[in-house]
Amino acid sequence: MQTKIFNxxxxxxxxxxxxxxxxxxxxxxxxxxxxxxxxxTNKLAVAKIFQAKGRPSFNxxxxxxxxxxxxxxxxxxxxxxxxxxxxxxxxPLTMVLPLLPESKISPLAxxxxxxxxxRMPAHSVAQSILKLSNTPxxxxxxxxxxxxxxxxxxxxxxxxxxxxxGIISGNSSKVGLESTIISFSxxxxxxxxxxxxxxxxxxxxxxxxxxKAKDPKIxxxxxxxxxxxxxxxxxxxxxxFRKNEVSIxxxxxxxxxxxxxxENLIEAAxxxxxxxxRLDDMGAEKIAIxxxxxxxxxxxxxxxxxxxxxxR
Ligand code: TXA
Ligand code: MG
Numbered sequence: 001m002q003t004k005i006f007n008x009x010x011x012x013x014x015x016x017x018x019x020x021x022x023x024x025x026x027x028x029x030x031x032x033x034x035x036x037x038x039x040x041t042n043k044l045a046v047a048k049i050f051q052a053k054g055r056p057s058f059n060x061x062x063x064x065x066x067x068x069x070x071x072x073x074x075x076x077x078x079x080x081x082x083x084x085x086x087x088x089x090x091x092p093l094t095m096v097l098p099l100l101p102e103s104k105i106s107p108l109a110x111x112x113x114x115x116x117x118x119r120m121p122a123h124s125v126a127q128s129i130l131k132l133s134n135t136p137x138x139x140x141x142x143x144x145x146x147x148x149x150x151x152x153x154x155x156x157x158x159x160x161x162x163x164x165x166g167i168i169s170g171n172s173s174k175v176g177l178e179s180t181i182i183s184f185s186x187x188x189x190x191x192x193x194x195x196x197x198x199x200x201x202x203x204x205x206x207x208x209x210x211x212k213a214k215d216p217k218i219x220x221x222x223x224x225x226x227x228x229x230x231x232x233x234x235x236x237x238x239x240x241f242r243k244n245e246v247s248i249x250x251x252x253x254x255x256x257x258x259x260x261x262x263e264n265l266i267e268a269a270x271x272x273x274x275x276x277x278r279l280d281d282m283g284a285e286k287i288a289i290x291x292x293x294x295x296x297x298x299x300x301x302x303x304x305x306x307x308x309x310x311x312r
Contacts, residue, residue, distance in 0.1 A: 003160070003161045004019075013132060023042045023045040023048075024164075025052055027142040027166070027167040029170045031092055031126075032173055032194070033149035034143075035121075035139030036052065036139055036142035037129070046138050046270065048266060049061065050300055051266055055297075056299050056300055056303055058269075062119050062140070063118050064118075064130060065118060066127055074099065074116065080205060089120040092196055093196045093201075094118065095119075096183035107274050143155070143156075178194050179192075188208075229276075229310070230279040230280050236309050239291065245286045246287050247289075250291070259275065265298045268301055272301060
């Protein structure tokens with residue numbers, strides 16, 4: 001894949017935003033670290049993020065927005081959220097809010113959770129891209145999985161060229177540390193320490209944060225299987241499906257739901273969480289899933305499937 005490098009002039013930002021609009025992946029600066037963004041409502045675009053990062057598992061992504069109205073179209077807003085937003089947004093703070101049933105955000109971007117992490121960045125380039133592309137943008141830090149976050153365009157260029165559609169080479173990320181993540185439910189908690197101090201948030205809300213990021217279960221929700229395993233039992237690596245099973249296939253086979261007839265792993269990743277949700281809607285008690293190749297984003301798909309199939 002050819003990676004286009006853009007500067008921060010208006011014509012270049014417009015061209016860069018076209019990448020988001022057309023379902024591609026674009027690295028852009030935010031005030032914390034560089035983000036690797038894609039249209040959060042486009043499942044294939046979101047799958048490309050995981051593919052480019054080489055993430056071995058699906059971790060939920062932060063959804064970046066330019067206005068509160070935009071967030072209210074998919075997340076449940078509250079007076080606490082309003083108070084925090086008035087004080088810290090735009091800025092290096094992320095809030096986890098309940099997802100609305102009418103949300104158009106791809107379930108893959110949320111790793112199947114019923115909550116959504118949202119942030120309104122302060123960096124002018126990030127704001128321009130959000131406005132020009134006019135869609136919520138899912139963006140993890142723009143680094144290959146396991147590598148440190150990027151604070152300069154050069155970091156991204158050296159590691160992700162050839163793997164993503166575009167990189168905006170702009171002014172660097174001043175904060176250099178990821179956003180602080182807070183959640184209000186089940187109780188107010190800090191999920192990740194970051195650029196904004198916990199005590200400043202406590203003060204403005206007039207409350208104490210009970211849970212701390214030290215608890216690995218809380219800080220890494222993407223790793224928790226119980227959040228989104230379907231209710232039915234799962235049989236992995238099924239070459240033959242049984243009559244009493246709901247079948248999830250891969251490739252040109254007869255099945256109830258096909259992750260990708262063309263054996264395209266990006267398409268399979270894009271469909272995965274949607275299908276896992278559908279299984280519960282269908283009341284599936286026994287589920288069988290085709291073997292998925294253990295390569296590229298297939299590693300993350302298999303990781304997710306193993307967690308979903310693990311005994312509870
Ligand atoms: O500063 C930042 O936050 C940067 C810039 C690009 O905005 N982004 C970033 O994204 O650090 P990432 O993917 O590297 O980290 C996102 C964190 C993950 O630890 C993920 O588990 C957590 O946010 N997260 C996302 N959605 C969540 C949810 N619904 N509930 C709890 N945690 C969530
Ligand atoms: Mg990261």
